[in-house]
Amino acid sequence: MLTSILAPGTGISAPLMELLSGGEVESKPTSSFVDGQSIYSSGERVGQAYRVEFGAVRVYRVLANGRRQILAFHFGGNWFGLQNGDRHRSTAEAIGVTGIRSINLQKDPHIWQGLLPAVLENFSSAQEHQLVICRQSAVERVAAFLLEMSERAGNSQRFELFMPRVDVADYLGLTIETVSRSLTKLKNKGIIKLHGPRGIEIMQYRALQGLCL
Amino acid sequence: MLTSILAPGTGISAPLMELLSGGEVESKPTSSFVDGQSIYSSGERVGQAYRVEFGAVRVYRVLANGRRQILAFHFGGNWFGLQNGDRHRSTAEAIGVTGIRSINLQKDPHIWQGLLPAVLENFSSAQEHQLVICRQSAVERVAAFLLEMSERAGNSQRFELFMPRVDVADYLGLTIETVSRSLTKLKNKGIIKLHGPRGIEIMQYRALQGLCL
DNA sequence: CGGACCGTTGACACTTATCAAACGCGGTGG
DNA sequence: CCACCGCGTTTGATAAGTGTCAACGGTCCG
Numbered sequence: 434m435l436t437s438i439l440a441p442g443t444g445i446s447a448p449l450m451e452l453l454s455g456g457e458v459e460s461k462p463t464s465s466f467v468d469g470q471s472i473y474s475s476g477e478r479v480g481q482a483y484r485v486e487f488g489a490v491r492v493y494r495v496l497a498n499g500r501r502q503i504l505a506f507h508f509g510g511n512w513f514g515l516q517n518g519d520r521h522r523s524t525a526e527a528i529g530v531t532g533i534r535s536i537n538l539q540k541d542p543h544i545w546q547g548l549l550p551a552v553l554e555n556f557s558s559a560q561e562h563q564l565v566i567c568r569q570s571a572v573e574r575v576a577a578f579l580l581e582m583s584e585r586a587g588n589s590q591r592f593e594l595f596m597p598r599v600d601v602a603d604y605l606g607l608t609i610e611t612v613s614r615s616l617t618k619l620k621n622k623g624i625i626k627l628h629g630p631r632g633i634e635i636m637q638y639r640a641l642q643g644l645c646l
Numbered sequence: 647m648l649t650s651i652l653a654p655g656t657g658i659s660a661p662l663m664e665l666l667s668g669g670e671v672e673s674k675p676t677s678s679f680v681d682g683q684s685i686y687s688s689g690e691r692v693g694q695a696y697r698v699e700f701g702a703v704r705v706y707r708v709l710a711n712g713r714r715q716i717l718a719f720h721f722g723g724n725w726f727g728l729q730n731g732d733r734h735r736s737t738a739e740a741i742g743v744t745g746i747r748s749i750n751l752q753k754d755p756h757i758w759q760g761l762l763p764a765v766l767e768n769f770s771s772a773q774e775h776q777l778v779i780c781r782q783s784a785v786e787r788v789a790a791f792l793l794e795m796s797e798r799a800g801n802s803q804r805f806e807l808f809m810p811r812v813d814v815a816d817y818l819g820l821t822i823e824t825v826s827r828s829l830t831k832l833k834n835k836g837i838i839k840l841h842g843p844r845g846i847e848i849m850q851y852r853a854l855q856g857l858c859l
Numbered sequence: 860c861g862g863a864c865c866g867t868t869g870a871c872a873c874t875t876a877t878c879a880a881a882c883g884c885g886g887t888g889g
Numbered sequence: 890c891c892a893c894c895g896c897g898t899t900t901g902a903t904a905a906g907t908g909t910c911a912a913c914g915g916t917c918c919g
Contacts, residue, residue, distance in 0.1 A: 497859040500781045504773050517766035523773075546759045553730035556769040560717055560736075563772060566780050567819035568713045571875070598898065606780035608876060613899055630884095630898060646710040784907070811866065821908060826867055843866060843916095 463534045466527035473514060474524045481535040482548055483514040488531025489595040493603065494523045503604040505558060506596070508585050512551035528595050566606050569646070574605045575615040576644035579625065579633060591634045598630070676747045679740035686727060687737045694748040695761055696727040701744025702808040706816065707736045716817040718771060719809070721798050725764035741808050779819050782859070787818045788828040789857035792838065792846060804847045811843070 463486045466472060472483060472490065483490075490507040504523060507513045514525060514535075527533075536544060565577045578601060586592035594601070598609040605612065619625045624641055626634040635641060676699045679685060685696060685703065696703075703720040717736060720726045727738060727748075740746075749757060778790045791814060799805040807814070811822045818825065832838045837854055839847040848854060 494777060496777065496781055498781075502777050502781050504776060515766070515769075517763060517770055522770075545762060549758060549762055549765065550730060552762065552765050552769060553728070556728075556765060556772060557730055557735075559769060559772040559776060563717060563776050563779065564707060564709065564715050566776065568709055568711075568715050609898075610877085610900085611875060614875090617899075822866075823868085823909085824907060827907095830867075 461535055461537075463532045466531045466533060468527060468529050470527045472525040472527060472533055473521050475521055477521050479514070479516060479519055479521055480537065480539055481514060482512060482538055482544070482551075483525070484512050484534045484536075485509050486532035486534050489528040490525055490531060490533070491528055491596065491600060491604075492523050492525045501603045502606070503600060505555065505562070506600075506604065508595075511554075512548060513555065515548055515552050515555060528600070565645075571605075571607055571611045572615045572618055573644050573646065574607065575601075575612060576619065576624075576641050578605055579619075579635065580641055580645060582633070583635060590638070591628075591632070594631045594633060674748055674750075676745045679744045679746060681740060681742050683740045685738040685740060685746055686734050688734055690734050692727070692729060692732055692734055693750065693752055694727060695725060695751055695757070695764075696738070697747045697749075698722050698724050698726070699745035699747050702741040703738050703744060703746070704741055704809065704813060704817075705736050705738045714816045715819070716813060718768065718775070719813075719817065721808075724767075725761060726768065728761055728765050728768065741813070778858075784818075784820055784824045785828045785831055786857050786859065787820065788814075788825060789832065789837075789854050791818055792832075792848065793854055793858060795846070796848060803851070804841075804845070807844045807846060 466488075473481070475494065485507050487509055490511075490513060491503050492505045492507065492513060493501050493503040495501050505513070506528075514521075516522065538544060565574055569577065582594060583589060583592060596604075598612055601607075602609045602612045607615075616625070616627060619641075620627055622640070624635070624637045626636055628634060679701075686694070688707065698720050700722055703724075703726060704716050705718045705720065705726060706714050706716040708714050718726070719741075727734070729735065751757060778787055782790065795807060796802060796805060809817075811825055814820075815822045815825045820828075829838070829840060832854075833840055835853070837848070837850045839849055841847060
């Protein structure tokens with residue numbers, strides 16, 4: 434996550450590095466959220482930075498036309514809730530039972546500095562996602578999504594999706610029907626196997642990568 | 647651009663704040679680029695942060711299928727080229743004659759801290775753009791684009807686009823034909839007037855905003 | 860005058876959204 | 890134990906939107 438440029442000795446203090454890597458510096462204890470419970474909501478004041486301890490989080494915005502766009506999923510170790518402006522413009526919800534550790538930004542404003550790598554990481558993810566969403570067909574988006582989830586699950590060939598179809602659809606800018614059809618296509622080509630609604634098994638890694646042009 | 651959280655006294659040093667607001671702290675003199683000239687390219691080492699002095703910049707990536715996606719446009723005052731990892735994953739090019747000031751990140755790595763607001767700003771823009779691109783129709787995307795350009799031109803009703811149609815298309819995830827058709831639709835509804843290929847005049851601001859759901 | 864470049868317009872094909880229905884599964888209650 | 894219901898997913902038919910291919914028009918410049 435950290436880059437050569439952001440390596441030790443760059444002005445980022447050691448305790449913050451530790452915090453970033455999972456230390457418990459100045460943080461509240463982990464609090465638990467149930468499925469669908471909101472961690473922060475659009476319009477609320479920004480005052481905390483959050484880190485997923487276990488489970489998963491979706492960050493989304495609802496447009497005036499009623500459509501929901503999931504901007505990002507966050508999993509164990511990911512920081513989120515970092516933004517400029519004093520009010521949240523998005524909503525963060527737990528997916529399943531989720532543990533969140535938060536740190537207060539007001540009390541300790543210089544902590545922002547330590548969070549720079551996390552912000553850069555989020556920024557990078559947003560750009561990657563933008564590419565997938567804008568210039569790929571439905572099947573290609575789903576393929577990219579599966580690879581992303583596989584990677585986040587430790588590059589495992591077999592894994593369970595945290596989220597239902599509607600979340601996948603709202604993340605990829607598709608409808609649930611199109612997501613479902615795309616999965617079926619990949620299944621029929623023998624590239625993946627589906628184990629129930631959430632279970633994914635990648636049979637042909639190469640073929641999947643080939644789709645993600 | 648700066649938020650309450652990032653106001654003075656937050657640990658960001660005064661010289662860096664000055665730098666961000668346009669001061670000339672530790673920066674090289676402005677260098678000039680001609681239309682289409684690259685400022686950095688995908689694969690190059692990350693070593694500088696850049697700031698647009700005049701003109702405009704497009705940051706894009708080319709996918710394996712040959713399609714180009716413009717991730718962001720940057721105008722006077724905007725910082726760009728900030729990312730994690732040690733190699734650029736995108737290419738930045740001047741649009742028209744453009745002045746760029748750069749600062750060396752290696753020599754002065756703690757400067758990253760002062761750039762945090764700029765990174766947050768870029769992150770925020772990327773997310774906004776993601777929403778426009780994923781959940782809006784062609785006309786709505788073009789409408790949002792015109793409002794964005796109007797805002798960047800100081801909320802002026804009449805302005806000139808910096809970039810040709812192909813850039814607009816690659817920014818919005820559309821084809822030049824669809825962009826052209828969308829502009830024609832807006833023109834026919836009396837919402838905008840077109841003054842040559844680059845000139846835009848917004849006749850009904852409200853109607854345009856109404857399209858951006 | 861001719862050509863190159865950019866933008867517009869038109870015809871058509873293809874992808875995906877929409878609307879609708881069926882399926883599978885877990886839970887509840889008779 | 891089994892029928893029933895609710896929910897999420899899948900599948901099907903159709904329509905709308907956008908991409909593709911092609912032609913045309915305008916401007917700039919040699």
